[in-house]
Amino acid sequence: MPISPMLPILDALAEHDQELLRLDRAIEAARSKPGAARTAAATAEASLSAVRARLEANRTATRGLEKQIAEHRARKATAVRALEQGLGNPDAAGRQIATADAAIDDAETKQLELMEDADQIARALAAAERALAESTAAVPTVTAAAAAELVTLRAAREATATHRASAAASLPAEVREKYDLMRARRGTSVSRIESGICRACRMAVAPQQEVEIASGLVHTCRGCGRWLVPVLPKG
Numbered sequence: 001m002p003i004s005p006m007l008p009i010l011d012a013l014a015e016h017d018q019e020l021l022r023l024d025r026a027i028e029a030a031r032s033k034p035g036a037a038r039t040a041a042a043t044a045e046a047s048l049s050a051v052r053a054r055l056e057a058n059r060t061a062t063r064g065l066e067k068q069i070a071e072h073r074a075r076k077a078t079a080v081r082a083l084e085q086g087l088g089n090p091d092a093a094g095r096q097i098a099t100a101d102a103a104i105d106d107a108e109t110k111q112l113e114l115m116e117d118a119d120q121i122a123r124a125l126a127a128a129e130r131a132l133a134e135s136t137a138a139v140p141t142v143t144a145a146a147a148a149e150l151v152t153l154r155a156a157r158e159a160t161a162t163h164r165a166s167a168a169a170s171l172p173a174e175v176r177e178k179y180d181l182m183r184a185r186r187g188t189s190v191s192r193i194e195s196g197i198c199r200a201c202r203m204a205v206a207p208q209q210e211v212e213i214a215s216g217l218v219h220t221c222r223g224c225g226r227w228l229v230p231v232l233p234k235g
């Protein structure tokens with residue numbers, strides 16, 4: 001039975017390539033973490049500004065109402081004095097007092113609503129200030145953690161690249177070239193046989209072929225052209 005050492009090497013090469021892909025994604029993710037933390041802090045700052053603007057609008061509206069109430073009270077006092085002193089039309093003075101009372105009632109109701117809003121805004125302000133403090137403090141922490149993570153990931157990538165290179169070097173040049181070409185075109189060059197079919201393209205593998213592959217012979221898939229490797233128990 002001719003046992004080819006190529007099959008486990010192709011298998012290992014595919015594993016290394018998958019690991020390199022995973023590490024590259026992890027490196028990319030780690031690299032983006034400091035920027036994401038800075039963005040979160042900037043977002044928190046914008047939220048705080050928005051809450052401060054709401055607070056300012058609430059204060060302005062409250063001052064406006066206070067001014068209106070003072071004006072209505074002044075008009076009411078004038079009418080009361082006119083009545084007391086028997087000046088002018090008493091009916092008109094009475095209407096003026098009633099109108100002023102209604103306007104004061106209305107303004108005081110709005111004042112209460114603004115006070116309730118102010119309570120809610122105060123809570124939102126406290127939360128926004130806390131969020132800004134936390135997200136700002138997180139920036140250097142996240143940046144340092146990401147830098148440490150990158151060191152680890154890059155070392156792992158380096159080690160995997162070294163293993164990959166030595167696996168590739170032990171293959172015949174034409175096999176190595178075919179592997180790289182197929183990988184460049186289709187993402188992977190090796191596929192596992194699972195329940196009698198190629199995992200990559202779902203094409204059935206002839207039973208005889210599967211037996212030969214299990215014994216170490218090299219076969220490519222009839223469907224996708226990838227080298228077929230059996231699913232082996234990990235050990």
Ligand SMILES: [Zn+2]
Binds near residue numbers: 221
């Ligand atoms: Zn296939």
